[in-house]
Amino acid sequence: MTVEAPSREIKEFFPEDEDYRGLLDRRSRRARIFQMLALLALIIAVLALATLIYTIVNDSFGLVAVVNQNEPEDVVADLGYDTATTSLGDLSYDEMVGLLETSLSSGVGRRLERDQRFYEDRLVFETDAKWIEVCSSSEPPSGCTLGPRNQANVLSLVQERVIVPDIIAAYELVPSLLDPEGFEEEVAAGFASDRFGDYTAGQASIEWRAWFSWTFITSPSSAIPEVAGIRTAILGSFWLVVITVAFAVPVGVGAAIYLVEFAKPSRLNDLIQTNINNLAGVPSIVYGMLGLAVFVRVLEPLTSGSIFSSGPPPADNGRTILSAGITLGLLTLPVVIISSQEALKSVPNSLRSAGMALGATKLQTVRSQILPVAMPGILTGTILAIARAIGETAPLILVGAASFITADPTGPFSKFTALPIQIFQWTSFPQVEFQKLAAAASIALLLLLLTLNAAAVILRNRYSRRAE
Amino acid sequence: MANEGNVGLESRSLTKKARPGELAIRGFLFFCGAISIAITIGIVYELGKEALLFFGDGQVSLVDYFTTTVWQPQAGSFGIWPLVLGTVLISVVAMVVAVPIGLLAAIYLSEYANSKVRGFFKPVLEVLVGIPTVVYGFFALTFMTPLLRGMLGSSFVGFFNVASAGIVVGILIVPLISSLSEDALRAVPDSLRQAGYALGASKFEVSMRIVVPAALSGIAAGLVVAMSRAVGETMVVTLAAGASPRNFTLGDDSLFGYILNPFESAQAMTGYIVITASGDLSYNTIDYNSIFAIGLTLFFMTLGLNSLSRRMVKRFQEVYE
Numbered sequence: 001m002t003v004e005a006p007s008r009e010i011k012e013f014f015p016e017d018e019d020y021r022g023l024l025d026r027r028s029r030r031a032r033i034f035q036m037l038a039l040l041a042l043i044i045a046v047l048a049l050a051t052l053i054y055t056i057v058n059d060s061f062g063l064v065a066v067v068n069q070n071e072p073e074d075v076v077a078d079l080g081y082d083t084a085t086t087s088l089g090d091l092s093y094d095e096m097v098g099l100l101e102t103s104l105s106s107g108v109g110r111r112l113e114r115d116q117r118f119y120e121d122r123l124v125f126e127t128d129a130k131w132i133e134v135c136s137s138s139e140p141p142s143g144c145t146l147g148p149r150n151q152a153n154v155l156s157l158v159q160e161r162v163i164v165p166d167i168i169a170a171y172e173l174v175p176s177l178l179d180p181e182g183f184e185e186e187v188a189a190g191f192a193s194d195r196f197g198d199y200t201a202g203q204a205s206i207e208w209r210a211w212f213s214w215t216f217i218t219s220p221s222s223a224i225p226e227v228a229g230i231r232t233a234i235l236g237s238f239w240l241v242v243i244t245v246a247f248a249v250p251v252g253v254g255a256a257i258y259l260v261e262f263a264k265p266s267r268l269n270d271l272i273q274t275n276i277n278n279l280a281g282v283p284s285i286v287y288g289m290l291g292l293a294v295f296v297r298v299l300e301p302l303t304s305g306s307i308f309s310s311g312p313p314p315a316d317n318g319r320t321i322l323s324a325g326i327t328l329g330l331l332t333l334p335v336v337i338i339s340s341q342e343a344l345k346s347v348p349n350s351l352r353s354a355g356m357a358l359g360a361t362k363l364q365t366v367r368s369q370i371l372p373v374a375m376p377g378i379l380t381g382t383i384l385a386i387a388r389a390i391g392e393t394a395p396l397i398l399v400g401a402a403s404f405i406t407a408d409p410t411g412p413f414s415k416f417t418a419l420p421i422q423i424f425q426w427t428s429f430p431q432v433e434f435q436k437l438a439a440a441a442s443i444a445l446l447l448l449l450l451t452l453n454a455a456a457v458i459l460r461n462r463y464s465r466r467a468e
Numbered sequence: 469m470a471n472e473g474n475v476g477l478e479s480r481s482l483t484k485k486a487r488p489g490e491l492a493i494r495g496f497l498f499f500c501g502a503i504s505i506a507i508t509i510g511i512v513y514e515l516g517k518e519a520l521l522f523f524g525d526g527q528v529s530l531v532d533y534f535t536t537t538v539w540q541p542q543a544g545s546f547g548i549w550p551l552v553l554g555t556v557l558i559s560v561v562a563m564v565v566a567v568p569i570g571l572l573a574a575i576y577l578s579e580y581a582n583s584k585v586r587g588f589f590k591p592v593l594e595v596l597v598g599i600p601t602v603v604y605g606f607f608a609l610t611f612m613t614p615l616l617r618g619m620l621g622s623s624f625v626g627f628f629n630v631a632s633a634g635i636v637v638g639i640l641i642v643p644l645i646s647s648l649s650e651d652a653l654r655a656v657p658d659s660l661r662q663a664g665y666a667l668g669a670s671k672f673e674v675s676m677r678i679v680v681p682a683a684l685s686g687i688a689a690g691l692v693v694a695m696s697r698a699v700g701e702t703m704v705v706t707l708a709a710g711a712s713p714r715n716f717t718l719g720d721d722s723l724f725g726y727i728l729n730p731f732e733s734a735q736a737m738t739g740y741i742v743i744t745a746s747g748d749l750s751y752n753t754i755d756y757n758s759i760f761a762i763g764l765t766l767f768f769m770t771l772g773l774n775s776l777s778r779r780m781v782k783r784f785q786e787v788y789e
Contacts, residue, residue: 031672035580041572042589045646048639049596055611056603254500262494263501276504281693281774282767283700285738286511288745289763293514297751330507337504363490391600394702394738398745420602420703427606427707435610442603449598 056446059439062176064209065187066226067199069164075099088163089155096154097124103162112157114141116407117148146407153406156219156227165226168196168204170432176208212440220406221422225433230441235408236321236401236416237390243325243412244332244389249382251329252336256378259337260344261366280334288395291327296399299323319400322412327395332385339381343374376463383456387449393420419445515767518760527754533761539713539740541755548765550713553727554630554734558705559698561634561730562641566698567691569638570645574687577646578653579675593643601640605707608636613708620731628710628733636704641694648693652686653679685784689777696773700766702738711735711743737762 072088079095091099097118100109109125114134118124123131135144149157159165169190171183184206191201210216219229255276263269300318347370355365401421409416419441426438523530528546536547573593577586612632617625625631656679664674680687710733714726721727735743741759749756 027670027673031670034672034676035576038572038576038580041569042576044569045573045596045639045642046589046592048642049592051611052599052603052607055607059610251500251503254497255504258494258497258501262497269501272501272504275508277778278771278774279504279507281696281770282511283702283738283770285700285702285741286515286763286767286770289741289760290507290511290514292745293518293760294510333507334504361487361490363493387598391598391602393600393602394742397742403746420600423600423602423606424703424707427602427609438606439610442606445600445603449600453594453598 053446056439056442058173059436060212060443061173061210062208062436063171063180063183063206064167065169065183065204065206066209067166067168067196067203067205069166070162072163075162088158091155091158093151093154096158099158099162100154101125108161114143116143116146116153118154120148142407147410150408152218152229152231153220153408156222156229156406159227160222160224165224166199167209167226167433168199170209170436211436212443216440217444220408221404221417222406223404225426225431225437228437230419230422230444232405232408233417233419233422233441234444237418237420239321239409239412239414239416240325240328240396240418241386241390243322244328245382245386247326247329248332248336248385252333252382253340253378255333255337256340256344257366257371260341261362261370276334276337280338283394284331284392285394285398287327287331288398290330291323291395291399295323295326317400319402319415320413321409321416324396324399324401324416324418325412327399328389328392331392331395332389335385335388336382339385340374340378343377343381344370346377347373376459380456380460383452383459387452387456390448390452391420391445393418393424396421397424419448511767512764515760515764518757519764521752522754522757522761537717538715540715541758546758548762550715551735551737551740551762552765553714553716554709554736555699555705555738557630557728557730557734558634558637558701558709558736559695561631562637562698562701563691563695565635565638566642566645566694570642570694571649571687573642573646574649574653575675575680578650579671579679593646596639597643601701601703602707604636604640605703605705608632608704608708612636616731625731626710626733628708628712629731630709630734631730633705633708634730636708637698637701640701640704641697644697645690645694648690649683649687652683652690655686656682685781688784689781692773692777692780696770696777699773700738700770702742705736706739706742709734709736709739711739713740737766741766 073083076086076088076091077083079091079099081090100112101124104112104125106125113123113125126134134141169183169187171186175182187204187206188201190196191199191204196204216229217234218231219227220231221233222228259269259273263272296318351369351373352365355369356362360368396418401417402415403417403425405415405417407414423438423441423445426434426441522528523533527544533546533548536545537549538545538547539550573589577589581589609632612635613625613627613629616629616632617627660678660682661674664678669677712733712735714732714734716727726732741762744755744759
């Protein structure tokens with residue numbers, strides 16, 4: 001179809017009278033305005049990104065006013081250490097368990113022990129006989145099957161139960177840097193107007209808090225926002241990615257190889273291709289519902305691991321990492337297939353012809369010639385698909401990410417949580433501290449994704465240079 | 469040369485006798501391809517089965533589902549329109565925000581920008597695509613909502629509102645519109661542009677009167693895909709648009725004051741599914757089955773939009789010689 005120059009407007013472009021000059025000026029002015037508007041659109045997009053990152057970073061650092069029920073220095077000094085050289089995190093595992101023994105009531109202590117034991121070989125709060133009785137009941141608590149706690153876990157408990165920090169006011173990063181006195185005044189005014197309940201002004205200390213910090217990354221989740229970290233979430237996400245990749249990459253690359261190398265044009269193969277394109281556009285929540293209906297419910301004996309082991313499984317139902325991992329695998333499968341197809345199609349046909357000319361079978365050609373050349377493209381596509389899977393939240397909610405767990409996941413049959421889930425939960429709580437946690441976790445997630453994307457770009461560049 | 473006897477081979481076709489290992493691997497590869505069909509069948513079957521349970525329960529009839537405008541599970545009323553209204557409102561706000569920005573950005577990138585400028589803006593757009601939607605939800609709740617409430621007053625704008633979610637979803641889909649439109653614009657052959665310049669047209673006139681109309685099928689298809697993405701968006705909607713369905717009665721409720729008001733909360737279909745699934749959910753209750761009915765509706769909506777987009781490309785595609 002040819003494009004014709006607008007004929008009636010030619011007269012507009014070349015009028016007979018002197019209005020010609022004015023017309024040209026008007027047109028060029030319009031052209032300039034349009035160009036500025038288009039550039040403005042791009043700038044708005046950049047501004048949106050900048051605002052988003054600014055909001056997150058602004059919320060993740062700042063001054064806080066905190067009241068501790070027991071100051072960490074006092075606790076350390078009570079144990080006989082020099083507070084100048086030793087801090088709470090330097091205490092040994094046994095010392096910390098000892099602290100818990102002395103500070104907690106036996107009821108609370110027993111409950112904690114039933115959630116997860118402190119030692120493999122002895123019980124701290126429970127008698128041996130009672131423990132056996134509890135574990136052989138019809139619904140044994142998770143502590144019966146989980147391994148013992150670790151250093152980070154117990155440190156978190158000590159902070160939760162012995163130090164009991166309470167953040168009463170928090171400031172954002174930019175105000176903290178520009179106007180720290182303003183925060184002090186705000187806190188003083190708060191005490192004057194009795195905003196902080198029972199606390200007195202002398203109890204509160206104002207300190208700098210980096211919500212996103214190494215402690216944040218290594219601490220397990222906690223009910224108290226002051227102490228909570230993303231350790232369990234990161235481990236959960238890691239396990240999920242492993243299972244997703246283990247499922248999606250072989251099946252996806254296999255399907256791509258079939259569709260590009262072996263499939264003859266037929267109704268069935270056309271249907272498969274259309275189907276894959278459709279699946280790539282299905283909202284992720286629908287995959288979550290598929291996972292809920294099939295993996296969590298119907299295949300529960302398989303996914304909860306109860307057909308593999310004799311004792312009670314770590315999670316008592318199908319809401320395990322395995323179910324979530326396969327669901328995410330199904331979600332990323334169409335994307336992996338399509339990007340692998342692109343990579344395979346970009347391999348020049350001369351390689352295929354050469355292989356056939358030498359008498360190799362199709363499979364031999366694919367394995368030794370085509371696949372190595374397409375591998376960088378396939379890898380890049382896989383990394384990008386993984387990056388997408390890490391950020392998915394809705395399917396995980398449906399498949400049953402646990403709302404609150406502090407134990408590290410130990411295998412594919414554990415209960416789990418993931419980084420996006422943690423962000424989602426913390427965002428939905430109204431208190432300011434949870435917002436800070438959500439912002440800090442967002443930084444962690446974005447850094448993780450940045451690393452993955454950078455790896456994909458580096459891979460692409462390195463191999464495209466090699467191919468020349 | 470009629471020397472076949474000297475070759476020493478029997479006269480059988482080399483292609484027919486495949487090695488057994490080869491057949492097995494080929495079978496495995498075909499199986500991989502066929503898994504995708506199994507997934508689709510699985511989705512439709514599972515969603516359909518539970519949805520049928522939903523309708524077969526006796527409490528809800530298909531007619532009620534599609535005609536009632538009140539969604540209130542406790543009161544036994546299961547009309548889908550309030551949730552669809554929420555989804556559509558948010559998607560429309562998103563498109564109103566994203567289409568001008570995305571389209572103009574695409575035109576600038578394809579017609580005006582040199583490679584340095586493109587090298588700056590394209591990575592920005594790629595980063596926008598890569599940000600997880602839950603982080604966008606956080607952004608909507610902690611930045612966009614206070615901004616709207618500050619600008620328009622907190623009595624006018626509710627804490628959960630459609631506009632906040634819609635604008636952020638719009639930001640989310642700008643890169644999608646931009647890249648699909650840019651592909652469509654770049655597919656227009658340069659000869660058309662050169663012809664325009666030769667006739668004395670300015671860059672603006674060439675872009676808007678020649679290139680964009682030529683690329684219209686691709687652009688429109690891209691817009692439909694973006695709409696489908698906005699419809700399926702979950703986390704931003706769940707966090708920022710609220711958890712109360714906008715039940716309404718046509719005729720009784722004011723159209724612009726209530727039904728189409730973007731500054732109040734309105735639960736979307738995806739939001740309902742997430743909220744219900746993350747609460748106490750026991751199998752075979754009407755709540756459990758209801759999320760599958762809504763999920764099935766959502767699946768068909770996005771499937772319809774995606775198919776429409778593909779058909780638009782095929783039917784209206786310009787063929788250049």
